[in-house]
Amino acid sequence: MPELPEVESLAADLRERAVGRVIDRADIAEFSVLKTYDPPLTALHGAVLRDVSRHGKFLDLITAPEGPATGSALHLITHLARAGWLRWREDMPDQPGRPGKGPLAFRLRFADGAGFDLTEAGTRKRLSVYLVTDPAAVPGIAALGPDPLAPEFTAEVLGGLLAGRRTQIKGVLRDQKIIAGIGNAYSDEVLHAARMSPFRLASSLSADDVAALHDVIVTTLRDAVERSAGLGASELKKEKKAGLAVHGKAGQKCPVCGDVIREVSFADSALQYCATCQTGGKPLADRRLSRLLK
Numbered sequence: 001m002p003e004l005p006e007v008e009s010l011a012a013d014l015r016e017r018a019v020g021r022v023i024d025r026a027d028i029a030e031f032s033v034l035k036t037y038d039p040p041l042t043a044l045h046g047a048v049l050r051d052v053s054r055h056g057k058f059l060d061l062i063t064a065p066e067g068p069a070t071g072s073a074l075h076l077i078t079h080l081a082r083a084g085w086l087r088w089r090e091d092m093p094d095q096p097g098r099p100g101k102g103p104l105a106f107r108l109r110f111a112d113g114a115g116f117d118l119t120e121a122g123t124r125k126r127l128s129v130y131l132v133t134d135p136a137a138v139p140g141i142a143a144l145g146p147d148p149l150a151p152e153f154t155a156e157v158l159g160g161l162l163a164g165r166r167t168q169i170k171g172v173l174r175d176q177k178i179i180a181g182i183g184n185a186y187s188d189e190v191l192h193a194a195r196m197s198p199f200r201l202a203s204s205l206s207a208d209d210v211a212a213l214h215d216v217i218v219t220t221l222r223d224a225v226e227r228s229a230g231l232g233a234s235e236l237k238k239e240k241k242a243g244l245a246v247h248g249k250a251g252q253k254c255p256v257c258g259d260v261i262r263e264v265s266f267a268d269s270a271l272q273y274c275a276t277c278q279t280g281g282k283p284l285a286d287r288r289l290s291r292l293l294k
């Protein structure tokens with residue numbers, strides 16, 4: 001799943017490639033992806049892409065009518081969900097793409113023939129697209145917590161977010177309403193770098209723990225953004241995987257201490273961690289008793 005660093009890089013890549021281009025058409029190929037109906041997607045026809053930005057894991061394409069920027073801006077916003085991706089093409093087909101066939105969810109074509117597809121692998125369709133005049137009209141954006149790369153996100157702010165929360169730090173870091181943009185992968189990475197158990201209660205962190213965790217959150221995300229800077233959408237996934245220390249690497253060696261990376265499975269996801277680095281050598285309880293845990 002693309003998280004803050006990947007969405008940040010997608011935004012930078014699109015800004016570089018596409019700002020100033022005129023939109024020819026935008027079409028959904030999968031009916032369930034479009035979450036808004038007013039204005040309709042046809043309102044984008046002839047609009048110019050003015051900028052691309054990010055809210056948490058949401059990508060925001062800011063458009064305005066062609067000519068002097070007098071008309072109101074329209075925001076084409078997408079959340080790629082777990083299995084969504086963006087594919088840029090210099091030469092798009094003229095056809096909008098047939099509904100209900102394959103991974104294509106949405107297609108945008110610029111007047112010069114370039115454009116991008118939003119695709120989603122798998123059968124559970126979660127990718128979403130919104131066309132709004134104000135990003136805050138998207139419920140997931142209106143509810144977002146502070147952005148960890150914003151200058152306002154200080155250790156004090158993080159301390160305030162964690163104080164009194166008697167829930168596991170892993171879940172807190174992933175909760176978009178508390179902090180925007182961190183998902184399953186980067187919460188594993190942050191906790192590994194912070195040498196902190198994913199099951200630790202957020203409310204139990206001392207001021208020093210909070211300061212150290214804040215530092216690790218910012219550094220981990222910044223490093224990931226820097227690693228993927230200048231990479232096109234097609235190379236981002238590979239780079240993300242290569243840059244991770246523990247996430248998705250159960251059974252491999254911890255790059256810090258050499259212990260085996262373990263995992264805890266849940267109904268819908270799994271977390272990975274290093275017992276030596278994070279839990280004083282004690283494996284966390286995993287009801288599924290992963291075969292990697294022997």
Ligand SMILES: [Zn+2]
Nearest residue numbers: 254257274277
């Ligand atoms: Zn380790």
